Amino acid sequence: METNAAVLALSALAQTSRLAVFRALVQAGPAGLAAGRIAEVTGIPPSSLSFHLKELTHAVLAHARQDGRFVIYTAQFDTMDALLGFLTENCCGGNPCASVCAPVCPPSKEPT
Amino acid sequence: METNAAVLALSALAQTSRLAVFRALVQAGPAGLAAGRIAEVTGIPPSSLSFHLKELTHAVLAHARQDGRFVIYTAQFDTMDALLGFLTENCCGGNPCASVCAPVCPPSKEPT
DNA sequence: TCCATATTTCGATTATCATAGAAATATGGA
DNA sequence: TCCATATTTCTATGATAATCGAAATATGGA
Numbered sequence: 001m002e003t004n005a006a007v008l009a010l011s012a013l014a015q016t017s018r019l020a021v022f023r024a025l026v027q028a029g030p031a032g033l034a035a036g037r038i039a040e041v042t043g044i045p046p047s048s049l050s051f052h053l054k055e056l057t058h059a060v061l062a063h064a065r066q067d068g069r070f071v072i073y074t075a076q077f078d079t080m081d082a083l084l085g086f087l088t089e090n091c092c093g094g095n096p097c098a099s100v101c102a103p104v105c106p107p108s109k110e111p112t
Numbered sequence: 113m114e115t116n117a118a119v120l121a122l123s124a125l126a127q128t129s130r131l132a133v134f135r136a137l138v139q140a141g142p143a144g145l146a147a148g149r150i151a152e153v154t155g156i157p158p159s160s161l162s163f164h165l166k167e168l169t170h171a172v173l174a175h176a177r178q179d180g181r182f183v184i185y186t187a188q189f190d191t192m193d194a195l196l197g198f199l200t201e202n203c204c205g206g207n208p209c210a211s212v213c214a215p216v217c218p219p220s221k222e223p224t
Numbered sequence: 225t226c227c228a229t230a231t232t233t234c235g236a237t238t239a240t241c242a243t244a245g246a247a248a249t250a251t252g253g254a
Numbered sequence: 255t256c257c258a259t260a261t262t263t264c265t266a267t268g269a270t271a272a273t274c275g276a277a278a279t280a281t282g283g284a
Contacts, residue, residue: 035260035262036261039261044262046261047261047263047264048264049261050261053261053262068275069260070261071261
């Protein structure tokens, strides 16, 4: 991931409403959520939500697909992945931050 | 790390100049860099730089210490660490993003 | 003390972002 | 076709962020 894309993704997440939306999408997993459902869950009014969804989509952190009358949004996990990679590589270079990974990996137990 | 702190840190990094400054600090390591040196390296004029440094400091991503006439800025690795933890936990929950960590941990095989 | 240098604050300007009601558009079903 | 519902665009408004020159404030050394 290049710097511009990283700044774009960071900007998209650096906003309370959008972070909440993105987290909801992550929780929903690959199935995603309809825009209206996101509005319900987050309490953001439709026009504001639409604005934020466009922002997330533009940053390639979310993806929209039409499903009948609904528009289903899903998290773009690979972009998030790339962002984490960028931050780890460029903002932790050879330094303590790597410790984030340690607790995650041990394969001894099942995460559901 | 709680949501507010995460948004604060993300906002701090979601800006081209500040990301450049932070990367320079990370590269410099615990020794840090004097403000003037950062200005040199990044080409940001003094008053703008001061503004951005305050922003990074406020987000606890940088720390200032006085050294004679100089003010030395260092990256706050632990905050970055916490941010990565927050993103991994809240924005990748049980999903693909964990792959960022994969290359670091498994001792059995090499991915590339 | 006085000066040179380092950095920050002030202040004014411009640009960008966030908010949300109301109107427009799209879609499926009756 | 016509309606109800889902979502987006339009539009206006207020709020916050970014920029940077010039002036103010340290600090150490002569």
